[in-house]
Amino acid sequence: MSELKTKVRQVESGSIVTPSGFQVAGLHSGVKRKRNDLGVVYSETPANAAAVYTLNQIQAAPLGVTKESIATENKIQAVIINSGNANACTGKQGMLDAYSMRKTTAEKFTIPEHYVAVASTGIIGLDMPMDKITPHIAKLAVGKTEKHATDFGEAILTTDTFAKSTCFATEIDGKKVSMAGAAKGSGMIEPNMGTMLGFITTDAEIDSTSLHLALKQVVDATFNCITVDGDTSTNDMVVVLANGLAENNTLTPEHEDWDTFIELLTNTCEDLAKQIARDGEGATKLIEVNVKGAKTDEDAKKIGKSIVGSSLVKTAVFGTDANWGRVIAAIGYSGAEVNPETINMSIGTMQLLKNSEPIGFSEEDATAYLQNDTIQINVDLKIGNGKGKAWGCDLTYDYVRINASYRS
Structure with missing residues (x-):
């Protein structure tokens, strides 16, 4: 992969409108108080x-409408998103409201209704304030400026403390190809796809079947490897739009630059996933777990998510307590195959276990490391070649405060 990594580069000043042919807008319609x-x-x-x-069996109305839109022709030209109201558990009226959002957006851009996807996020179980949403859809003035991108990034947030955005570029068939994304997610983060909204734009030319194949592969290794609180939302999705304006030859798994495209998509999704994990409700630290030596990649992912999902590990990180017993326990109940006699573990560069036996370490140095805002936990099971990563955050007093007053 080292050769490929020289071809994909991050665009520091890029945004969701950097890929050719994409425009966005965001505004305040009155669903939320201010933002x-x-x-x-x-x-x-x-x-x-x-x-x-999301794999939650209870799914919000917009998901059904979006699935229908994409299934019609595998093409989307506009995605309409509201925050503040999830339009979930809203019955038949909720479906009518989601269809109404799709219809109004299609009329605004003079496109077929099935070219519109719909997404919502916010409080579950409240009727949609369509008297606010419908007239404001017509007021969405799309563009490609930094302000347009900023306004859009804010429009999709709920309890997030910052907007999540990223952009990467590469060359395929001698053509510059860009990919960018914006996402929201702070609480109810335990994907298996399902705990966030993510919108990815690219000017790459790729057929929809190959695009879906790539997205599923990459989501499994990125968004599906983050957890904040173990809750899976009713609403959330990741949508990728590829408009082909880069004019490269059509990408499929047989294309010589397929791996480059996969890396482009992986970098985009991983960067957004890490930003979501870092912004967990009340979080002060990002936790990254690196697992190797597992029987399979799937086992490595299970162990990584078990560790970052452990409330005891999360609170230990918050309290700067190098209590590695909590990590070893999370490995043991992960459901992955392990050999209890061969595990190596370190926090940062400080080794704590070798062949499952404790190694003396400086508590003072460990505490100092755990005060950083990014904490790495490394595990080597030494029973195979499987490897994987997972991301999460610490569990703080503020998580309870935020969620205890979410509707107030």
């Missing part, structure tokens, strides 16, 4: 589309 709460992503041409959705 922007209505946004749209628009492609100047119909884009091949792929999406993944």
Whole structure:
């Protein structure tokens, strides 16, 4: 992968509108008290589309509408998003409201209704304030400026403390290809796809079947490897739009630059996933777990998520307590195959276990390391070649405070 990594580069000043042919907008419609709460992503041409959705069996109305839109022709030209109201558990009226958002957006951009995807996030179980949303859809003035991107990024947030955005670029078939994304997510983060909204734009030319294949592969290794609190939302999804304006040869798994495209998508999704984990409600630290030596990659992922999902590990990190017993316990109940006699473990560069036996370490140095805002826990099971990563955050007093007053 070292050769490939020289081809994919991060665009520091890039945003969701950096890829050719994409425009966005965001504004305050009144669903929330102050912050922007209505946004749209628009492609100047119909884009091949792929999406993944929450695995929660109770799914909000917008997911059903978006699934229907994409299934019609595998193309999307606009995504309309509101925050502040999830339009979940809202019955038949909720479906009618989601369809209404789709219809109004299609009329605004003069495109077929099935070229519109719909997403909502916010409080579950409240009727949609369509008297606020409908008239403001017509007021969404899309563009490509930094302000447009900022307004959109704010419009999709709920309890997030900052907007999540990223952009990468590479070269395929001698053409510059860009990919960018914006996401929201702070609480109810335990994907298996499902705990956030993510919108990814690219000007790459790729057929929809290959795009879906790539998205599923990459989501499993990125968004599905983060957890904040173990709750899986009713609403959330990741949508990728590829409008082909880079004019590269159509990407499929047989294309010689397929691995480059996968890396481009991986970098985009991983960066957004880490930002979401870092912004967990009340969080002060990002926890990254690196697992190797597992029987399979799937086992490595299970162990990583078990560790970052452990409330005891999360509170130990918050309290700067190098209590490695909590980590070893999370490994043991992960459901992955392990050999209890061969585990190596370190926090940062400080080794704590070798072949499952404790190694003396400086508590003072460990406490000092755990005061950093990014904490790495490294595990080597030494029973195979499986490897994987997972991301999460510490568990703080503020998590309880935020969620105890979410509706007030």
